[in-house]
Amino acid sequence: MTAGPARPWLVLAGLALGVTVTNGFARFAYGLMLPAMKSEMGWNFAQAGWLNTANALGYIAGAVLTMLLIRRISPSRLFAFGLITTTLALLATGLNAALWWQTLWRILAGIFGAMSFSTAGALTAGLFRDDPRRNALAIAILFGSGGGLGIVLSGAxxxxxxxxxxPGAWPMGWIAIGIVSLSFLPLGLWAALQLRPPAQSQAAATPLPLRRMLPEIAGYAGFGLGYIVYLTFLSAWMTEQAAGAGFIALVWVILGLCICLSPLVWRPVLARYASGVPLALILTGIAIGSALPVVLPNGAALLLSAVVFGLSVFMAPGAVTNFARQNLPPESWARAISLFTVVFAVAQTLGPYGAGLVGDRFDNIGVSLVAAAGLLLVGAVIAVLQKPL
Known part of the structure; x- marks a missing residue:
């Protein structure tokens, strides 16, 4: 891609709607559906966590597949394919209650969602190549506002x-999400058609400086391990605390709105630093947001938790995308982002099921939220060691 598209902000809007589908809906709407599905099917916390683990397993496969295909297939085509197939997977999830069916479509949603999500970052990184501030804002909007919109709509x-x-109405929820995703397809697919970067040939590929990137990679793994616990089990924890549906909806809408606003908070940090400082600060914010509801178990703390967590969580992908853009040549961006996605996907696979086991062991999912906060802080300490390449 040698020149940007004629309407880059509209293209960005289409790419962000793709993230709404593949992240906001396919990954995180399950956290809102979990209490009803858990109640209706009689699951324990480990069984409930399993479906997000299944989704994460699919995400690993999709991230690895994207790393292999990105050398031969244009990122824009992978984005479009992933967006269409993720939408179909969301619709299918509401058609059968059997655990094998749910597992199948959660895995497929992970595979297809990873294709679209990781290529969206690489495509956005090329929209404003000669303007670092606009580029940082575009990357932040992609992950923040794109994913946040999905959580606002789901939470509302x-x-x-x-x-x-x-609780027996949960299939209607998945079908409604699928229908909304269908409405986002036209602009998302149009955006992909405006961006036609060539596939990266294996001969032209330069090796990534993996050893020098280790702190950023390890910090992002800490993000994968810790963040998913909050988004998977927050509604279940609030239900255990006898929170009403209106309050649960309010918390999720505030969470989503803060995610949408997070690009404005983090744009100066992302534009200024080419090191691991942005990721370290973001992980610290996520950790604080994760622990607050347990340390201070009241309504005000829950709302504050949603604000702090929301202003931070979706900026972690933006931080590593921005790190790749500032430190690597353009032909390496897609491979670097795919590598980060694989590491993240492997780490987050352990999160939901492990958190469910801890919740069952202590009969309190709040313990898992505190443990997740600890993992996030470890990731922050490692990430701050990352120097510019």
């Missing part, structure tokens, strides 16, 4: 729908 509708119609 799903808890109230399930409260009105009962």
């Amino acid at each position: 509708g799903l808890p109230l729908m399930l409260d009105a119609y009962g």
Whole structure:
């Protein structure tokens, strides 16, 4: 891609809607659906966590597959394919309650979502090549506002729908999410068509400086291990604390709105630093947000937790994407982002199921939230050691 598209901000909007589908819906709407599905099917916390682990396993496969395909297939085509197939997977999730069916489509949503998500970052990194400030803002908007919109829409509708119609209405929730995703396809696919970077030939590829990138990679692994616990089990924890559907919806909408606003908070940091400082600061914010509801178990702390967590969580992908853009040549961006995605995917696979086991062991999922905060702080300490390449 030698020149940017004629309408880069509209292209960015289409790419961000792709992240809404592949991240906001396919990854995190399950956290809102989990209490109803857990109640309806009689699952324990480990079984409930398994479906997000299944999704993460698919995400690993999709991230690895993207790393292999990116040398031969244009990122824009992988983005479009992933967006279409993730939408179909969301629709299929609501058609059958059997655990094998749920596992199948959660895995497929992970595979296809990873294709679209990792290539969206590489495509956005090329929108404003000669303007570092606009480039940092575009990357932050992609991950923040794109994913945040999905959480706002899910949080505003799903808890109230399930409260009105009962836990047996969870299939309607997945089908509604699938229909909304279908409405986002036209702009998302149009955006992909405006960006036609060539596939990266194996002969032209330069090796990534993996050894010098280790602190950033390890810090991002800490992100994968820790962040997913909050988004998977927050609604279940609030339900255990006898929170009403209206309050659960309020917390999730605030969470999503803060995710949407997070690019404005972090743009100066992302533009200024080519080191691991942005990732370290972001992980610290996520850790604080994860622990607050347990350390201070009241409504005000829950709302503050949603604000702190929301202002930080989706900026971690933005931090590593920005790190790649500032430190590596353009032909290495997609491979570097795919590598970060694989590391992240492997780490987050352990999170939901492990957190469920801890929650079952102590009969309190709040213990898992505190443990996740500890892992995030370890990741922050490692990430701050990353120097510019």
